[in-house]
Every structure is written in structure tokens, then in C-alpha cells.
Amino acid sequence: MNELPILPTTVIGSYPRPKWLREMIRLNLAGRVTDDELAEAFNDSVISVFRDHQLAGVDVPSDGEMRRDEMTEFFAKKLKGFKFYGPVRVWGTNYYNKPSVVGKIQYEQPMLVNEFEFAKGASYTPNLKITITGPYTIADWSYNEYYRTKYDMAKDLAKTINLEIKKLIEVGAKIIQVDEPALHSHSEEVEWAIDITNEAIAGTNVKTIIHICYGDYSLLTPYIENLKYNQINLALKNYNYKPLKLFKKWHGELGIGVIDVHQRRVESAEEVAEDIEHVLTQYPAKKIWINPDCGLKLLPRSIAFQKLKSMVDGTKIVREKLKS
Amino acid sequence: MFTELVGSYPRPYVLNEYIKKFRSEKVEKEKFDSRMGKFKGELLNSLINNNFSFFTDGMLEYDDIVDVVFHMISGIKRGELTRFYDNNFYYRTPTVKEKITCSPEQYLNRFKATIDLANKLGINSDKIKAYTLGPLTFSQMAEDNFYNDRVELAFEYSKSLKECLTKLEKYTKIVEIHEPGFYSRTLQKKVIERSVEIYDVLKTTMERRVYPHFNISLDRLELLFRLDADVVGVDIVGNIRMAGNIYNKLTGKKISLGVVDARTTKMETKSKIRRIIEKALDRKPEKILLSNNTFLDFIPEIVAKRKLVLLSQVAMNE
Numbered sequence: 001m002n003e004l005p006i007l008p009t010t011v012i013g014s015y016p017r018p019k020w021l022r023e024m025i026r027l028n029l030a031g032r033v034t035d036d037e038l039a040e041a042f043n044d045s046v047i048s049v050f051r052d053h054q055l056a057g058v059d060v061p062s063d064g065e066m067r068r069d070e071m072t073e074f075f076a077k078k079l080k081g082f083k084f085y086g087p088v089r090v091w092g093t094n095y096y097n098k099p100s101v102v103g104k105i106q107y108e109q110p111m112l113v114n115e116f117e118f119a120k121g122a123s124y125t126p127n128l129k130i131t132i133t134g135p136y137t138i139a140d141w142s143y144n145e146y147y148r149t150k151y152d153m154a155k156d157l158a159k160t161i162n163l164e165i166k167k168l169i170e171v172g173a174k175i176i177q178v179d180e181p182a183l184h185s186h187s188e189e190v191e192w193a194i195d196i197t198n199e200a201i202a203g204t205n206v207k208t209i210i211h212i213c214y215g216d217y218s219l220l221t222p223y224i225e226n227l228k229y230n231q232i233n234l235a236l237k238n239y240n241y242k243p244l245k246l247f248k249k250w251h252g253e254l255g256i257g258v259i260d261v262h263q264r265r266v267e268s269a270e271e272v273a274e275d276i277e278h279v280l281t282q283y284p285a286k287k288i289w290i291n292p293d294c295g296l297k298l299l300p301r302s303i304a305f306q307k308l309k310s311m312v313d314g315t316k317i318v319r320e321k322l323k324s
Numbered sequence: 325m326f327t328e329l330v331g332s333y334p335r336p337y338v339l340n341e342y343i344k345k346f347r348s349e350k351v352e353k354e355k356f357d358s359r360m361g362k363f364k365g366e367l368l369n370s371l372i373n374n375n376f377s378f379f380t381d382g383m384l385e386y387d388d389i390v391d392v393v394f395h396m397i398s399g400i401k402r403g404e405l406t407r408f409y410d411n412n413f414y415y416r417t418p419t420v421k422e423k424i425t426c427s428p429e430q431y432l433n434r435f436k437a438t439i440d441l442a443n444k445l446g447i448n449s450d451k452i453k454a455y456t457l458g459p460l461t462f463s464q465m466a467e468d469n470f471y472n473d474r475v476e477l478a479f480e481y482s483k484s485l486k487e488c489l490t491k492l493e494k495y496t497k498i499v500e501i502h503e504p505g506f507y508s509r510t511l512q513k514k515v516i517e518r519s520v521e522i523y524d525v526l527k528t529t530m531e532r533r534v535y536p537h538f539n540i541s542l543d544r545l546e547l548l549f550r551l552d553a554d555v556v557g558v559d560i561v562g563n564i565r566m567a568g569n570i571y572n573k574l575t576g577k578k579i580s581l582g583v584v585d586a587r588t589t590k591m592e593t594k595s596k597i598r599r600i601i602e603k604a605l606d607r608k609p610e611k612i613l614l615s616n617n618t619f620l621d622f623i624p625e626i627v628a629k630r631k632l633v634l635l636s637q638v639a640m641n642e
């Protein structure tokens with residue numbers, strides 16, 4: 001990892017797929033574009049994402065998760081023990097493929113190594129981030145037909161995610177983010193969920209980040225000191241920073257969500273700067289990273305780009321003030 | 325034994341694509357209605373073929389049970405997307421902006437279409453149940469910007485709902501009242517204390533079946549039996565660890581026993597379901613129906629279908 005400026009800016013992971021990529025995926029499903037051609041399109045889209053992140057000025061970019069349809073499904077399809085019966089509705093007219101665990105969960109093949117190696121070659125900075133869905137979230141977003149308890153299922157998932165993280169480190173990953181948006185979904189499970197997600201990064205010596213978003217963060221705080229990650233990044237703009245005070249006991253870095261990803265209104269750089277200054281009244285600048293609340297993939301690409309640009313420009317305003 | 329489909333049936337993906345087109349005004353109403361009729365008809369026929377005693381139309385037109393309320397009651401607006409208890413499923417919070425009143429035209433039109441369809445298919449329409457959200461859960465879920473009092477809100481909702489039920493009586497004899505928040509820790513204490521009275525407001529000549537969902541707490545279960553209802557839902561399969569304590573409370577009660585679990589794709593075995601039924605019958609409930617324990621939306625359609633077939637096979641002693 002190269003040295004980063006104070007208040008490093010980053011993304012959570014996902015970025016809107018370019019329209020032409022969505023079209024290529026559709027054509028591939030219809031048999032009119034070959035798998036090789038689609039693979040080339042995925043690679044080209046990753047280059048586009050890095051270019052967007054670079055133009056916006058993001059310090060720690062990602063490849064936009066261009067190759068992943070959904071954050072549970074992607075991994076469930078590559079692990080042994082899962083089965084898909086069909087889509088289930090998650091809200092309104094939106095569905096997702098919720099997998100069922102029907103056998104022992106086992107690691108079969110590297111899941112992200114190729115993706116990371118391509119990203120590393122395409123990135124404008126060695127400080128790129130790779131994201132992976134956490135074991136507790138995969139467990140919570142799957143049906144359990146096989147294990148006696150959800151804990152047993154999550155435990156095997158932690159083993160496989162840990163293996164994958166170690167493979168990523170072997171090929172040069174320096175910043176790894178584990179996505180655990182479900183970590184605080186069930187109050188009675190939070191304590192062991194934290195142990196499980198810690199197992200995912202056991203025996204690693206790179207920078208580790210955990211992404212947790214939305215819901216009631218106060219369910220986490222009794223156990224927050226047990227988390228073994230270097231950094232937690234959170235959705236906060238959406239809550240107007242009210243939950244910020246809950247993390248006083250946290251020993252590590254805090255990633256502050258300063259961009260609302262559910263609204264198309266683009267925050268101005270000044271608004272972002274003001275928000276960061278508010279955060280700095282409660283936490284020292286050297287502990288803070290700046291990010292959007294969550295992945296940007298559901299926004300139109302132009303808006304996602306403008307939001308990132310505001311995030312970076314707002315951060316720069318604060319950096320200047322900190323200098324003087 | 326009597327069997328019933330409770331609440332929703334998973335909306336088929338193809339139908340959903342059609343609903344999306346209709347909502348973005350890319351399909352005409354007439355064409356859409358005929359498509360919807362086709363899917364509803366298939367569901368009703370398959371339930372009849374499996375000897376179901378009572379059923380809904382699968383709630384296929386509604387996104388969730390809260391969405392039903394937006395088609396029945398006025399004075400509320402769709403608010404933010406909120407998690408449906410501990411499920412990875414979300415609904416729009418009803419935001420109370422003004423006085424709540426009954427305005428069931430949209431709901432009635434759709435329900436009437438279901439009844440007409442049943443008649444056309446030669447299905448006895450007495451088997452078809454209407455459905456709605458109960459007052460206790462409504463008072464818990466709503467973002468209240470008008471009454472500023474959860475108890476008053478629950479009573480007002482009950483009054484409006486009762487008016488709607490009176491208008492529904494023409495079409496059906498049975499209504500399902502869903503209370504997914506009944507066992508929730510966030511249901512307000514003041515509301516719980518008045519819940520018997522809140523339910524008294526709902527009295528009509530219609531048969532009222534009340535279904536709480538999810539994790540049972542035993543003291544609330546006792547309260548459930550005190551509500552003025554003709555049948556209440558008891559989810560045994562989802563609360564199997566405390567089943568012994570639940571059985572003990574069933575003597576003399578009229579219940580719909582949840583015996584297939586709509587929150588997992590794991591199939592129940594016939595012997596497991598039979599054991600549950602035997603144990604419940606041992607306590608001599610006054611009336612017993614067999615049902616799914618919660619909304620079937622939570623599992624893929626293919627699994628939901630298998631679970632309903634299993635339920636009917638057990639009921640017919642196959």
C-alpha cells in the first residue's frame with residue numbers, strides 16, 4: 001500500500017454497470033454473444049469504472065463489482081453445498097435468487113482471484129480495494145436445509161471466505177473489505193455473528209475493513225470492541241449522522257458514509273465538507289475515511305459519478321482547512 | 325381435515341414482469357386484467373384440485389400485506405422502505421397524514437373480479453377469503469403524523485376497517501386479519517392492553533380469522549385467544565422448540581395450525597406433520613384447520629407449491 005492522504009476517500013464496492021454491458025449480458029443469455037465476448041466486455045467495463053473513479057479522484061477505488069449480479073448469489077454459485085430453486089421477491093416487483101444450503105458448504109475454486117488480478121492490472125493506483133461478502137450475511141440470506149443450526153452453517157462459510165481471502169492476499173490484495181450488511185439483523189445473534197465474521201479474516205496481515213449498512217446500529221455497539229477489523233465503514237448520511245455517537249468505544253478507523261445512495265439528488269462538495277467537519281468534532285481526522293453510504297450500483301452512472309466527484313471535492317475542502 | 329391457504333402465494337416471475345409493465349403504463353388495463361385472471365384462475369384451480377377447504381387469491385396483485393391497506397383505507401401515504409420484521413423482505417411504511425377513512429373501492433373491485441372468476445370456473449366462492457392487515461400491527465407500523473397516539477390510531481383504523489368489512493360481506497363470508505407484529509417486542513404496551521377492545525370494534529357477521537406471524541411468546545398467545553375472533557392462527561412448525569407449551573393452551577380453542585414452514589425451503593416430512601396434528605388433537609381444540617404458517621412469498625414458488633401439496637396429502641391421509 002502506498003501512503004494515503006489524510007481523510008482517504010473510497011467507494012463501498014459496486015458501481016452502475018454501463019448500459020452497453022447490460023446489453024451484452026442480455027445478448028449472451030439469448031445466445032447471441034459468446035462467453036469470450038462477454039468476458040471481454042466485463043474487462044472493458046472494469047477499465048471504464050477505474051477511469052470514472054480516477055476522474056472523480058477517489059484514493060482507494062474498486063473494480064465496481066462489474067461481474068457480480070448479486071452479493072450472495074455470486075458466492076453461492078461458486079461454493080459447494082448450495083442449490084437455487086428460483087427467485088423470491090424482496091420488495092415490490094424486485095426479486096433475488098435466494099440460495100438454499102442442501103449439503104456441507106465447501107470451497108471448490110477461487111472465486112475472486114481472476115477478478116482481482118485483472119483489477120490490479122487495470123487500476124491507476126496500487127491502493128485498490130477488493131470486496132467479499134461476509135459469512136454471516138451469506139448465512140442469513142440463504143435457507144438452511146442441511147445444518148443443525150445457522151451458527152454451524154455460518155462457521156463453515158467463515159472457513160471458505162477465510163480461504164478465499166488468503167488466496168487474494170497471495171496474489172497481492174492489500175486492502176480487503178468484508179461486506180456484512182446483515183450483521184445486526186437479529187439482536188439475539190449479533191454476538192456470535194461478530195465472532196463468525198472475525199474468523200473470515202483470521203491469520204491475515206493486510207488492511208481489513210468491514211462494511212455494515214442500514215438498520216439499527218445500536219444492536220452492534222455492546223459487542224463492537226470484539227470486532228477485529230482495522231476499519232468499519234457505515235451508512236450515515238441516510239441517518240443524518242445520528243448513529244455516529246454509538247461508535248465512541250470503537251478502537252479502529254471509521255469509514256463515514258457521506259453520500260446517500262438511495263437518492264438521485266447530488267450532494268454538493270460544500271455539503272460534504274460541512275458533514276465531514278461535523279464528524280471531526282467527534283472523532284480525530286486520522287481515524288476517518290470518507291465513503292458513500294453503500295454501493296452505487298442502483299444509481300444512473302452519471303449521477304453515481306457526480307456523487308463521487310462531490311465526495312472527493314468536499315473532502316479536499318476539509319483537507320485544505322486542516323492544513324492551515 | 326380442513327385445510328387452508330393463508331395469505332400470499334409467491335407471485336410468479338412472469339406475472340411480475342407483466343405487473344411491472346402495467347404499472348409503467350406499457351400494457352392496457354383490459355389486457356392486464358385478462359392476464360391476471362389467467363394466473364389467478366390457475367392458482368384457484370390447483371387449490372381446488374388439492375382439496376383445499378379455504379383459500380385467498382394468493383394476494384397476487386399486492387406487493388405485501390401492507391400494500392393491501394393502501395387499496396382499502398385513505399388518509400395514508402406510502403413512506404420509506406422498511407424491513408418486514410426479521411425477514412429479508414421490505415414494505416412501504418404507511419404514513420398517516422390525515423384522518424383515516426374506509427375507501428375500499430380498489431380492493432372491492434379486485435376481490436369481486438376474483439369471485440366472478442371463481443364462479444366462472446365453477447368454484448364455490450364461499451371458499452374464498454378476503455384479507456387485510458390488523459389494527460394492532462397497523463398501529464405499530466404506521467408513521468403517525470396525525471393522531472399522535474398509537475391507541476387512538478388503532479381504534480380509528482379498526483373503525484374504518486369494520487366499515488370496509490361491512491362492504492365486503494356481499495362477496496365473502498370470511499376475512500383473514502393478519503397481525504405480523506402481534507408477537508413483536510416493539511408493539512406498544514398501551515396498545516396491547518387495549519387490544520381486546522380494539523378487536524371488539526371489528527365485530528361483524530363475517531367470520532374473522534386472525535393470524536399472528538413469527539416467534540410466539542406464550543403470554544401474547546393467551547391474549548390472542550381473548551380477542552374476538554372465530555379462528556386464530558397458531559404457528560407450530562415455526563415455533564417447534566416451544567411446541568409443548570403451545571399445545572397445552574389449545575384445549576377448547578378454534579385454531580388454524582401452521583404445519584408447513586413458509587420461511588424455509590426444507591420440506592417437512594409427512595410423519596412430522598402428523599405428529600404435530602396428533603399432539604394438537606390430544607388437547608381437544610374445538611376446531612382445527614391446517615395451514616401454512618406465514619406468507620408463502622418468503623420461498624420460491626416451486627417450493628411453495630410442493631408444501632401445499634404435502635399439506636393436502638396429509639389432510640387427506642395419503
Ligand SMILES: [Zn+2]
Pocket residue numbers: 012181211212213293294295
Ligand atoms: Zn451496504
